[in-house]
Amino acid sequence: MKNTSWPDRLFAVWYDRLMEKMEQNTFRPVRKRLLQHARGHVLEIGVGTGANASFYEDRFVSGKVFLDSSFPMLQVALRKGICPQGSLVLGSGSELPFLTGSFDTVVVTLVLCSVKDWKQAIREIRRVLRPEGQLIVLEHVQSRHPVISFFQSLLTPVWKIPARGCHLDRPTDQTLGSCFEWIERDQIVLSGMPFVFGRLSPRPEKECSRDIVSPSVPVAEEAR
Template sequence: MGKWFPKLYDTLMGPFERRGFGAIRRQLIQKASGEVLEIGSGTGLNFPFYINAKKVTAIEPEPLMRQLSIQRAQQAQVHIELMSANAEKLPFPDNHFDTIVCTLVLCTIPDPIKALEEISRVCKPDGQLFIFEHVKIDHPFLGPLQDRLTPVWRRLCDGCHLNRPTLDLVKQSNFKVINEKRYYKDIFIVAEAIKAGL
């Protein structure tokens, strides 16, 4: 990742956060409870909204993003431990976390299927997965446009895939989606899922 992207991330996200993303995050993150793992915590935009968690372990592989999140971690209402780790190889034991949070990150992970396998592994039986992501949409113009833009967008925005069918991948994984809501002409989704039984 180039250094420009982490440095400008909060500035670029600011208008979106003020016009709805912040409220979406708040509503979702406040539900996270127990031992929480946040995947790809970035600059810590979710940190102020953790109020019911016992502890949050936040992994972020990009050093500058982690550095930029320290102040938000220190100001959070719950203890947040920052770590460098990749979602495809989580350094945690099986069945460890009560809740796992992914917000605007599954689009960037090189192998989302492997990441979801790892997320399932470290999630407790009947544990929760909360996601807020953008997805490939079923639209005759916008869907193909996402496909055409993705190669350039991926290079500019830290590997972000505009056309990734993230919700479908979650539904095909070891999680059962129990609630989903769509925003902004179905481009963004919020979903709550529970780890399925073995």
């Protein structure tokens, strides 16, 4: 079903302008660094307006599928001409419409914060990845600094209304450990908010628990 609510349309129109300074100063170099590792058949979940699309190295990538739950976001990505129409899929990260073991690389950047059933999304990512595949991530996570963590939780109910369901306080970095192991991991801190990025390899499916448990203490480093 196409999500064409006016808040979703407005968010899609303004997203690039709202993110421009942060993208230019911080995220674009991180995206470029991460996506040089994309290999084989690639699925990007939460493509948004296509911020990652220009950083894939086609000599290493045999095919790309771009998925998003927002139809207006996909329209923006299509108009930019960097995501071919045939590669765009409207769908949910927690119900991926793909066969098990379909992809060599799955990419999620600034996405798991806003997926409603984010733990199911982690299970789905593991399902569609091949055993030798990789997950590439860039996500903001819950701080281990108690004051910052408190304010993340305090602000989330208000923040998620204009920000398409974005939660500031999810311990995504550690929760991913239920289904994946970190190959490469790094972190940046912006205004006290930790952003974790890197690559992970899938654990055996039997280790990917049906009941993924979020840790009580996140592992993101204390903000400096």
